[in-house]
Every structure is written in C-alpha cells, then in structure tokens.
Amino acid sequence: MFAYTIRRVISGLLLMVVMSMVTFVLFYASSDHPERYACGPKCTSDQLETTRKALGFDQPLAEQWAKFARGFVVGRDFPDNAELRAAEPDQVIHCAPGCLGLSYTYNKTVNNLLKDKLPVSISLALAAYVLWITGGVVFGVTAALFKGRLIDRSIVGLALLGFAFPTFFIGLLLLKFVAIKWQIVKLPVYTPITESPWLWASGLILPAITLALVYMAGYIRMTRAFVLETMTEDYIRTARAKGLTQRKVVGKHTLRATLTPLVTLSGLDLAGLLGGTIIAEKVFNFNGVGKMSVDAIARHDLALVVGIVLLIAAIVIIANIIVDLLYAVIDPRVRLG
Amino acid sequence: MSSSATTLEESAPGGSASGDPLLVVKDLKVHFPTGDGIVKAVDGLSYTVERGKTLGIVGESGSGKSVSSSAIMGLFHGTNAQLSGQIILDGTDVLTLSEDQMRKLRGRDVAMIFQDPLSALHPYFTVGAQIIEAYRVHADVSKKVARRRAIELLDRVGIPQPDRRVDDYPHQFSGGMRQRAMIAMGLVNDPSMLIADEPTTALDVTVQAQILDLLQDLQKEFNSAIIIITHDLGVVAEMTDDTLVMYGGRAVEYGKTSEILTHPEMPYTWGLLSSVPEVTGDTSAKLIPIPGSPPSLLNPPSGCHFHPRCAFRDKVPGDLCRTTTPELAPGNRGSTHLKRCHLADPEAIYQTEVLPEIAPDLVEQLGEKSGS
DSSP states (O other), rough: OOHHHHHHHHHHHHHHHHHHHHIIIIIIIOOOOOHHHOTTTTTOOOHHHHHHHHHHTOOHHHHHHHHHHHHHHHOOOESSSHHHHHOOGGGOEEEEEOOEETTTTTTTEEEHHHHHHHHHHHHHHHHHHHHHHHHHHHHHHHHHTTTSSSHHHHHHHHHHHHSSSOOOHHHHHHHIIIISEEEEEEEEOOOOTTHHHHHHHHHHHHHHHHHHHHHHHHHHHHHHHHHHHHHHHHHHHHHHTTOOHHHHHIIIIHHHHHHHHHHHHHHHHHHHHOOOHHHHHHHHHHSSSSHHHHHHHHHTOOHHHHHHHHHHHHHHHHHHHHHHHHHHHOOOOOOOO | HHHHHHHHHOTTTTOSSSSSSSSSEEEEEEEEETTTTEEEEEEEEEEETTOEEEEEEEOTTTTHHHHHHHHOOOTTSSOOOOEEEEEEEEEEEGGOOOHHHHHHBBBBEEEEEEEEEHSSSSSSSSSHHHHHHHHHHHHHHHHHHHHHHHHHHHHHHHHHHHHHHHSOOHHHHHHHHHHHHHHHHTTTTSSSSEEESSSTSSSHHHHHHHHHHHHHHHHHTTOOOEEEEEHHHHHHHHOOEEEEEEEEEEEEEEEHHHHHHSSOSSSEEEHHTOOOOOSSTTTTTTOOOSSSOOOSSHHHSSSSGGGGTTTGGGGSTTTTTHHHOOEEEESSSSSTEEEOOOOOHHHIIIIIHHHHHHHHHHHHHHHHHHOO
C-alpha cells in the first residue's frame, strides 16, 4: 500500500507538470499580447514594452514555463526582468516557494490571493457535500424501499425537479424568499470558522443548499439504483434467510455494499465542486475562488487564471488518489499494487 | 394438522407410520404476475420430508426447484409473488405466518445453504462475522460466545485453523471452503430442516464428495431433515432417500430414490438418466441429450408439459399428451411411486428401448444372468 501511494503521488506530480505545460500553451500562446490588459488602454508603447518585460512575456514560452516551474520549487521575484528589479528595488515582490505567479490586476502573488479565497470555497463545498450526501442517501434509500409507491414517485419527481432548475435560479429563489422576504435565516455572510463556528455554519446554510440540491438530486437517483441493484444480490437473500430484520438487511448489508461506489463518486464530485462554486458565490456574494476566477477571466489576468486552474487540477488529482486509497479500505477485495 | 398429515401419508412416499413428517408441502403454487401474464414457477407441488431423511429435488434450470424452496423459507414476503397451498413445517403452516413470525423461524428452524457461495456470502464482511450474525439473530449470547460457536462450527465443517480463518473474508477462501463456511452458517442454530440448493455445483469432484460426506455426517449428528436441490443424479443416488423430479413447475415423478433410479416411469426422467455419463461404463454407451429446451412458464405447452420434447408421445393413443394433463398418480410399481405420464406400460419401453441405448453392458449382464 505504501509503495502504491508513492507511485500514485509520483504519477500525480508528473501529471501536474504536464497540466501546467498544457495550461501555459493554452492561455499564453493563444493570447495576443497579454501585456495589453495588464498595462491598460492608455498605455504608451514604451510602457507596454516595460510591462512586457516585467511580466516576462518577452521571453519564449518554454522559458516562461521553466521560470514558472523553478519559481514553484524555489520561489521567485517579480518583476520578472532583473534590470527592472534593480531599477526599483522597493517595488520588488517576493513570491515564496510554491509560487503560482503574480496577478497583474491585483499586483499580488496568486498564492496570497488564493490564501484568502480558498477557505470560502472549501467551506461552501464541504457544507454542500455534507448536505447532499446525507440527503442523497436518506432519500435514495427511502425511495428504493418504497419502490413504485407514492413516496418513491414523489422523491424521484422532486429529484428531477432539483436536477432541472439551474443553480442560480434556486439560489436567487432562496435568497429572495427564505432570507429576505420571510427572514427565516439571516442574509448569508461568510465568517471564518476561526472567528465563530456558529456564524460560519449559519452563514453557509443557504449557499450550501443551493449548491447541494443539484448534486443531491443526482445522488438520490444513484443511491436508489444502487440499493435496488444490491437488493437483488444473492448475499442479501442470504441475509434474509438468516432471519435478520428488514432494518438490518437494509441498514447493514445493503448499505455497506452501496457505500463503495458512492464514496468513490462523491470524492471526485467534491473535488470538482471546489472549482465549481462559482454560481453560488456570485449569487450570495461570497468572495471565493470561483468568483475570483470569473473576475480574472473577465480582466484577462492570465497568471491568476493559470494559478487557479492548476490548483483545481491538483485538488482533483489528490482527491483521486485519496479515493483510490479509501477504496482499498472499504472494499476488502481490493488489493493495491 | 395431524388429520391432514395422515391423509397425505397414504399417497405420499415420504410419509411412513412413524410420527408426523417434519415438512409437508401440499399443492404449493408460486405464481409471479408479470406484464406479459402470470408466470407459474411452481404449480401444484406436494411432498413430505421426515426427520433424519433426505429428499432430492431434481430438474433442469427453471423447473421450479429453487423457487419452491424459497417459498419454504418464506422469502417471498414483500414481493408480488402469489402463493397458495400449504407448507406445514413441524405443525405450523408457514404460509399463514406474518413476516415477523416467519423471520423468527428462518435460520433457526429451517436454514438454507445456497449455491454459488461466492455471491451468496457478503463480500464486505468476514466469514466469522456472518456466521456470528446468523447465530446472534436467534440466540441471546454475547459476541464472544458467538465467536467461539463460529470457530467450533468452522472446525466441524473441516476448515483448517478455524480460529484464524474466522477473520478472513469470503474471497480469501477457496470454493470448497466457502461452501463449507456456508454450511457452517446454515447449521449454526441446529435447524431441524436444512435446504441445500445445489450445494456441490461449481466444485471439483473430490471436494463435491467431501461436502456430501460432510452433509451426511451432520445429518446423522443433528438428525435434521435435508432437501437437496440438484440436477446431478449422482448426488441424488448417493445422498437421498426420496426423489422428486420436477418439470415446468410440476412434479413429474416422485418416489423412493432406489425405485426412481432403477425403474423410472416418466420419459423426462429417462432423459435425465440418459444424460449422465458413467465413469466405469461401456464406452459404446451413448449420452443422449433431451431434445429441445425447457418450457416457457408463461405459456406452458398444453396437456403434458413435456410432450413437445417427448420421444414416446406416439405410443400414447390419440392426442392425449397434447390435450390432457396427466395426473401425478401411482403407476404399475406400487402406491409409493408416483408418475405424471400417459404411457400405459412405461417399464417395458424403458427396459427394451431406453436402457439398451444408455447402458448396453447392464442389459448384457442382466441377459447373462437370466441365461445361466
């Protein structure tokens, strides 16, 4: 298992190297004079040239990537050009190892920006995850147990509805009625968990529900299908033949088998959600990674976009490794190697 | 129930004068309504099994063997299956029991050993945990006591190092060991009735023999009644006291095993016997498969279900096989040998037409004996 983990981590790192190359080519090579956006509309050609050098766009793409990679490992200083740094030493920004580049719209390192925003997105994704897994499994199992009956039809029908409504619509609906009109909850505001866990949780309720509904709808249907499939397995018949109560047959034997695919899928979905909280962040005005990435794209802040893309890629890769390792823990038949 | 049992005993081979039989199945029907019509998986089945005795139920896939046993286990509760008739287990008609009452019998008074133990054992729980669970459902004991019982039973069914193997998962066991573990799980509550559904399918021959020996030993030890569902006539010959041949959801021949195997009176049973190779037999003996395929239970053939595949239907006068369902009734070999066939003298046909084909050396031996 240890050797397997090492192997997976190494292949994950290689994948990240390739990912960074691909994103570099995609964003920088496809963009025509990216320094224009950094410099602004009233830029003289001299200023433009300086900006070009400061951001390192004067060098070949391969060189730019090499600097990025070196910066990630040992850290780097901005502006990129050594002469410019020597000219104005007090303007130099140091980027510590793990450097993801310099955002030229904020004139801050990408890392510094992400450090503030990432907790917001992670909180949102985790809260949504807890909601959708709980709801998905509870409603999914209930629907399966009452297959074909009114309860089942209602749950499946509502799930379809949850699937059909766009996230922003549900978000606005919740905001308008639950928070503003009926004032059941306070207007959602993000509070760091370190300040007040209670405010942190209560502020997350509405955005988390908004995010969770779509996933929950999918997981209800998936859980229902898994449970129904598992119930036809021979070992469920064995469990019943032992004289176990229906509650034990479902709650222990069926759920245990259903858990395996659910854990796998939900782990990957959670990783995907970390980069997909954009709409909920926009609707509820949470300053997370999603909102920042949309703004970065709108302002052509390529360094920030590349940084966010790579971060999300890394999260997905790490989640994949964790899910695979977890798989060996929950399924005794799986042997890693 | 005693009065109904005595009337049954008169016609049923399983019954005898010594006490009430443990299990009496009377006119059991298991029907499944489907979108295309009613599937008559079991259609009027009757048999009896006594304590310490073994009944073999034989037939091809889809003949209703397993469905009838699942009905005894009460496994159709909560499904859309329609059950009728009587299943009297130790004086109680289990078809009248509620799911909760039935649940308390399941695994305690009547246990089932399923075929294909790899899929019948839960892949995510250890073998020990599954046996312990089966024990603790019915016995109010601590986990520790139950674990000792599980180890004791694993040892009893011949698993080496049971105290260590008890914590293994099913996939860490070999096929034969899994079947043994399955048997241990079935026996953990000392059930009086044990149903073994193809217990030796998919096992190699030496393991098959060991499993069968084990079942016989355990039967002697616990004096339980056993139903063995199989399509292996070798298993039937070795293990059973009575044999029930099923075809298309109905019994087509029922009697003492020794009687059925030596004097079969139903062409379907002949077909089954013709399909069995004999290791020591003459190499000129033919293996004759039964032509055609099993009948549809949705639209079964008219009259005798077997008539479309029967090579001897011409010997029955008129169109009887196609138009009239024969009764399961005593033939020419006494009241304990029942057959469902229109043939007037099946014995003569079997001796002159079937036996020479499938066992020429046997006919020769018989001929020499009568000659000398």
